[in-house]
Amino acid sequence: MSKSQRDRAAAKRIVEQQKAAERRRRVTIWTSVAVVGVLVIAGLIGWGVLSKQESSDAGKLTTPSVAVDEGTAFAFGTGKVTIDLYEDFMCPICNEFETSAADTIDSLITANTVTVRYHPVSILDRASNGTEYSTRAAGAGAAAAEGGKFREFHKVLYANQPEENSDGLTDAKIIELGKSVGLGDDFATAVNDKTYDSWATKVTETFSARGYTGTPTVVVNGKQLQGASGGVPTAADLSAAVTSAG
Structure with a gap:
C-alpha cells in the first residue's frame, strides 16, 4: 500500500x-x-x-345532616302552614323582625300551627371589613343546628349582633356565645375549621336562584310576604298570612 x-x-x-x-x-x-x-x-x-x-x-361542601329543603334550612314545628325565613345575621332589619316577631313565631310553633324553616344566608359579607362575618355566622348557625341548639343560638347571636361595616364578632366570641346556650367542643371545632362556610355560600346561591334579593325575606306557603308599602312584614302581618293560609 x-x-x-x-x-x-x-x-x-x-x-x-x-x-x-x-x-x-x-x-x-x-x-x-x-x-x-x-x-x-x-x-x-x-x-x-x-x-x-x-x-x-378548600371548597368542600358539608351539608348539615339536619338540614331540610334541599339542605338549605332548619325546620321547627309540625304545622301545615310553612314559613320560610331567609335572614343574614349581620342584617339590622333582620334583627328588628326577630325582635318584633319572635314571640309570635314561638307561639305558632308551640301550637303546631306552622312549620318554620330558617335559611341563614350571607349577602352582607361586604359589610364586615373583609372578615366575612355573615358567612361565618351562618356557618356557625349550621354547627349549632347539628348540636341541637339552632334556635337558642339564633336568639343569642341576634342579641349580640355587631353593627354593619364593623369586623363582626370574632370566632372566639361566636364560640363563647355557643357555649352560653349549651354547645360544646364539636361546635367550637366546626367554627374554627369553617366546616359549614361553603354550605352558607350554597344556601345564599339558592336564595338568589329562587329570585330573592334582600333580607329578611318571609315566605308563607310559597308566597313572599310583604308589609305595608312593600316593606318588612310585622308580626301582625305574619299572623294574618298564616291564618289566611291555614
Whole structure:
C-alpha cells in the first residue's frame, strides 16, 4: 500500500470515528431531553392533582345532616302552614323582625300551627371589613343546628349582633356565645375549621336562584310576604298570612 493510500485510509477512519462520536452524542442528548420531558410532564401532572385536591378540600361542601329543603334550612314545628325565613345575621332589619316577631313565631310553633324553616344566608359579607362575618355566622348557625341548639343560638347571636361595616364578632366570641346556650367542643371545632362556610355560600346561591334579593325575606306557603308599602312584614302581618293560609 502506497503512502497516499495509507493516508486516505487513516483519514477515512478518523471521519468514521467522528461520525460515530456524533451519533453517540445525539443519542445522549435526545435521551436526556426525553427523560427531562417525562419528568416535567410527571411533575405537572402531580402538581395538577395536588392543586385540584387542595382546591377541592378548600371548597368542600358539608351539608348539615339536619338540614331540610334541599339542605338549605332548619325546620321547627309540625304545622301545615310553612314559613320560610331567609335572614343574614349581620342584617339590622333582620334583627328588628326577630325582635318584633319572635314571640309570635314561638307561639305558632308551640301550637303546631306552622312549620318554620330558617335559611341563614350571607349577602352582607361586604359589610364586615373583609372578615366575612355573615358567612361565618351562618356557618356557625349550621354547627349549632347539628348540636341541637339552632334556635337558642339564633336568639343569642341576634342579641349580640355587631353593627354593619364593623369586623363582626370574632370566632372566639361566636364560640363563647355557643357555649352560653349549651354547645360544646364539636361546635367550637366546626367554627374554627369553617366546616359549614361553603354550605352558607350554597344556601345564599339558592336564595338568589329562587329570585330573592334582600333580607329578611318571609315566605308563607310559597308566597313572599310583604308589609305595608312593600316593606318588612310585622308580626301582625305574619299572623294574618298564616291564618289566611291555614
